[in-house]
Amino acid sequence: MSSNLFLCQLCNEPLKLSQTLCALQEEPLESQRCASPSTKTAVSEEEPQVGTSSRPLPDCGRTSQERTCCCTFTLLGKTTSLRTLNVIQNTTLELSEILSGQKDVDHPLCVDCIDNLLMQLDAQITLVESDNQNYRSFLERESLVSKEEREAMPMELCAELRVLEQEEARLVQELKDIDQHHARIAAELRAAQAESKELNQQKEQDLMEYSALKMDQLELMDQLSSVENQLEYAQSQLRHLRKTNIFDITFTILDEGPLGIINNFRLGCLPGIQVGWGEINAAWGQTALLLFTLAKTARMQFQRYQLVPRGSHSYLRSLTNDEELLLFSDGSHNVFLNNKYDRGMKAFLDCLQQFVDEVEKTECLFLPYRIHVNEGLMQDSSGSGECYSIRTHLNTEEEWAKALKFMLTDLKFILAWASLRYLCTKEGTKPNPF
Numbered sequence: 001m002s003s004n005l006f007l008c009q010l011c012n013e014p015l016k017l018s019q020t021l022c023a024l025q026e027e028p029l030e031s032q033r034c035a036s037p038s039t040k041t042a043v044s045e046e047e048p049q050v051g052t053s054s055r056p057l058p059d060c061g062r063t064s065q066e067r068t069c070c071c072t073f074t075l076l077g078k079t080t081s082l083r084t085l086n087v088i089q090n091t092t093l094e095l096s097e098i099l100s101g102q103k104d105v106d107h108p109l110c111v112d113c114i115d116n117l118l119m120q121l122d123a124q125i126t127l128v129e130s131d132n133q134n135y136r137s138f139l140e141r142e143s144l145v146s147k148e149e150r151e152a153m154p155m156e157l158c159a160e161l162r163v164l165e166q167e168e169a170r171l172v173q174e175l176k177d178i179d180q181h182h183a184r185i186a187a188e189l190r191a192a193q194a195e196s197k198e199l200n201q202q203k204e205q206d207l208m209e210y211s212a213l214k215m216d217q218l219e220l221m222d223q224l225s226s227v228e229n230q231l232e233y234a235q236s237q238l239r240h241l242r243k244t245n246i247f248d249i250t251f252t253i254l255d256e257g258p259l260g261i262i263n264n265f266r267l268g269c270l271p272g273i274q275v276g277w278g279e280i281n282a283a284w285g286q287t288a289l290l291l292f293t294l295a296k297t298a299r300m301q302f303q304r305y306q307l308v309p310r311g312s313h314s315y316l317r318s319l320t321n322d323e324e325l326l327l328f329s330d331g332s333h334n335v336f337l338n339n340k341y342d343r344g345m346k347a348f349l350d351c352l353q354q355f356v357d358e359v360e361k362t363e364c365l366f367l368p369y370r371i372h373v374n375e376g377l378m379q380d381s382s383g384s385g386e387c388y389s390i391r392t393h394l395n396t397e398e399e400w401a402k403a404l405k406f407m408l409t410d411l412k413f414i415l416a417w418a419s420l421r422y423l424c425t426k427e428g429t430k431p432n433p434f
Contacts, residue, residue: 008110247419251290253412259401260408262286267408268401281312281328288314288327290411291352294418300358302351316347342391346376349390349407355414367413369406378406 007014254261259268259275265283269275289309295302305325306317314327325344353371370379377387388403389395 008113011110011113013110245419247293247415250293251286251415253408253415255405255409255412258405260405262290262408262411268397268404270397270401277329277331278312284327285309285311285314287408287411288348290415291348291355294414295351295355297418297421298355298358300355302354305347305351307348307351316344316351318347339393342376342393345390346373349373349376349378352407352410356410359414359417363417365413365417367410369410371407371410378403380406 252263258270259266259273261267262283263286265279265286266273266275267280267283267287269280288307292307292309295307304319306319308315308317312328316325316327317323318325324340325347326340327344327348329341349371350373353373356365356367356371359365368380368382370381371377372379372387375387376390378390379385379387388399388406390400390403390407392400
């Protein structure tokens with residue numbers, strides 16, 4: 001059994017050989033062995049030599065690497081000549097049968113590849129038959145032309161040739177003109193492209209400058225808008241401040257109850273309403289600050305006393321002996337003596353009367369309660385006409401609280417007058433009499 005493997009030359013698939021082909025391959029070997037036994041004996045007795053023979057195989061559509069590995073075959077053993085009489089006769093017989101069509105040709109192709117090959121051969125045969133038919137028709141057409149026509153044909157062809165040459169010269173000249181025109185158009189196109197490129201660069205530069213200017217404009221507009229908003233806010237605040245009464249905001253005096261109240265601090269006390277001395281001192285501090293602010297607004301200086309507002313420890317300083325007259329107490333002062341606390345409240349009434357006299361030189365205040373500085377009394381001039389002492393010396397809490405309340409009521413009227421005057425001064429108009 002032969003172990004040789006044959007592949008299809010197109011698809012490289014393994015082929016199964018027929019028994020006829022196998023017998024055909026074995027016949028030359030058997031005839032060789034039968035024809036020269038002495039040669040076989042001689043070969044077996046000699047040293048075994050290895051002879052190699054290679055030949056290229058047809059390219060079967062393999063890659064370069066596959067062709068390198070499979071395009072050759074090697075025979076092992078000593079090669080002997082196969083040109084014996086028997087081999088030559090058998091080969092001649094097979095060739096005769098193949099040429100006469102009595103035997104099929106054995107070849108290393110598979111069935112599918114054979115079908116494809118036959119289709120290609122049929123296509124080639126069709127093309128050859130078409131060419132053959134064209135050649136036959138041309139020969140038949142030539143055979144129908146007469147002798148006179150054949151002799152006149154060169155002259156016609158020469159005339160046609162001259163016409164074609166003139167047409168060719170005209171077309172060549174036209175082609176040259178077209179080439180020149182094309183060259184001129186190409187030069188104009190290059191110039192236009194260069195100009196377009198320059199314009200594009202200039203456009204990009206202009207766009208960059210425009211973008212920068214636009215950015216600057218937006219920033220300036222933002223700044224302008226911010227400044228306008230700040231100005232509007234400042235103007236609104238100014239209008240609000242012009243309409244604002246600083247005295248009404250800073251000082252609030254209430255006199256509807258039994259006690260006078262300034263800035264939520266009660267001034268005085270009653271047997272049924274106990275008020276700490278800290279709150280009373282704070283109320284005196286706010287009262288002293290109010291009179292000090294009114295005097296400063298009216299640009300006047302007090303005589304005999306200097307008002308020193310210091311919150312819960314306010315006092316008046318005497319301008320004659322530099323004595324400090326207190327407006328605060330802790331309740332330890334002697335109510336039966338002429339103490340500094342009583343003299344401080346009496347001196348405060350003196351300063352208040354000085355302010356009233358200064359204002360009434362030009363305007364009439366019409367205060368509801370009259371001040372008696374020498375006695376330290378507050379008189380209800382519009383009502384019962386009774387007088388109440390502002391001192392604690394030999395006085396009751398009820399009368400002391402009423403005197404303090406009457407004093408705060410007069411200060412409330414003076415505060416209203418000062419607010420009106422302050423508002424008219426800001427608006428630049430003349431104040432009306434109170």
